[in-house]
Amino acid sequence: MKKITLCCAVLAALLGGCASYPQPDYLRNAASPQIVVDPAAGPKAFTVSPATLIFLAGQGPVDIVWRLPEAAAKSGLRFAERNGIFINGEIISTVRTVPLKGGDSAREGPGRIVLDGKQTEIVDCKRGKDGLEYSCFNKHSRPGFFKYTITLTDGVNEYVLDPEIANW
Numbered sequence: 001m002k003k004i005t006l007c008c009a010v011l012a013a014l015l016g017g018c019a020s021y022p023q024p025d026y027l028r029n030a031a032s033p034q035i036v037v038d039p040a041a042g043p044k045a046f047t048v049s050p051a052t053l054i055f056l057a058g059q060g061p062v063d064i065v066w067r068l069p070e071a072a073a074k075s076g077l078r079f080a081e082r083n084g085i086f087i088n089g090e091i092i093s094t095v096r097t098v099p100l101k102g103g104d105s106a107r108e109g110p111g112r113i114v115l116d117g118k119q120t121e122i123v124d125c126k127r128g129k130d131g132l133e134y135s136c137f138n139k140h141s142r143p144g145f146f147k148y149t150i151t152l153t154d155g156v157n158e159y160v161l162d163p164e165i166a167n168w
Contacts, residue, residue, distance in 0.1 A: 030054055031062045035152070037072045043152055043159045046072075053165040055140050064122075064165075065135045066150065078131030080151040080158060085134040087122045089115030091145040091164070115147055122146055122165060140167050 030053040037046045048066070055062065066085060068077060079085070093114045121144055125136040134150075146165040151158055 031064050033064070033066050035066060035068050035072065035150070037069060037077065039071070043072070043077050043154060043157075046150075046152060046159060046161060048150060048161060048163050051163055053163070055138060055165070055167050057143070057168050059140060061140050062138050063135055064138055065133055068132045068152075072152075073132050076154050077152055078155075079127055079134045080153045081127060081131065083149070084127050084131070084151055085125045085136055086149045086151070087119065087125065087136065088147040088149055088162070089117040090119040090121065091147055092116050113147060119144070119146060121167065122148070138165070138167070143167050 029050055033053055034049050035046055036049050037043055053064065066079070068079070091113055094112065120139075121141065122136050122138050125134065127134050144167050146167075147162060148165060150161045150163070153159070
C-alpha cells in the first residue's frame with residue numbers, strides 16, 4: 001500500500017509541475033514583439049523577437065503591438081508612416097519549380113511562397129505613439145500562416161524585414 005501511495009504522490013508532483021511549466025518566450029511575447037537593432041550593424045540588420053509570432057488555438061482575438069527599443073527611438077528610427085507593418089497575405093503554399101530537359105519544369109518544394117493577399121484575419125494595422133509603435137488586430141478565428149513586412153525609417157532610408165505570424 002505504501003508503494004501505491006508513494007507512486008501516486010510522485011505522479012501528482014510530476015503532473016503538477018507540468019501544469020505550472022512557464023510558456024516559452026516565443027509564445028508568451030507574441031502579442032508584444034520587440035524590434036531588436038544591433039548597435040554595431042545599425043537598422044539595416046534589425047530583427048524582431050520573437051521571430052515568428054505564434055498564437056495557439058483557444059487564445060482568441062488579440063491586438064499585436066510592435067515596439068521600437070528606446071535606443072533606436074533616440075537615434076530617430078521610426079516605423080514608416082504608411083505600411084510600417086503590412087500584412088502581405090496568407091501563405092497558401094510554397095512551390096519551387098525546377099527546370100527539366102526539353103523546357104518543361106517540375107514542382108519541388110519548398111521554395112517560392114504563394115500568398116493570398118485578400119486575407120481578412122489580421123486587420124486594422126496602424127501607427128501610434130510618434131511612430132514608436134505599430135499595431136494590428138488579429139481576429140485569430142482560424143488557423144493560418146501569414147507573411148508580413150516591417151518597414152522602419154530613419155527619415156532618409158527605409159529598412160525592411162519579412163517575418164511570419166502563425167495562428168494555430
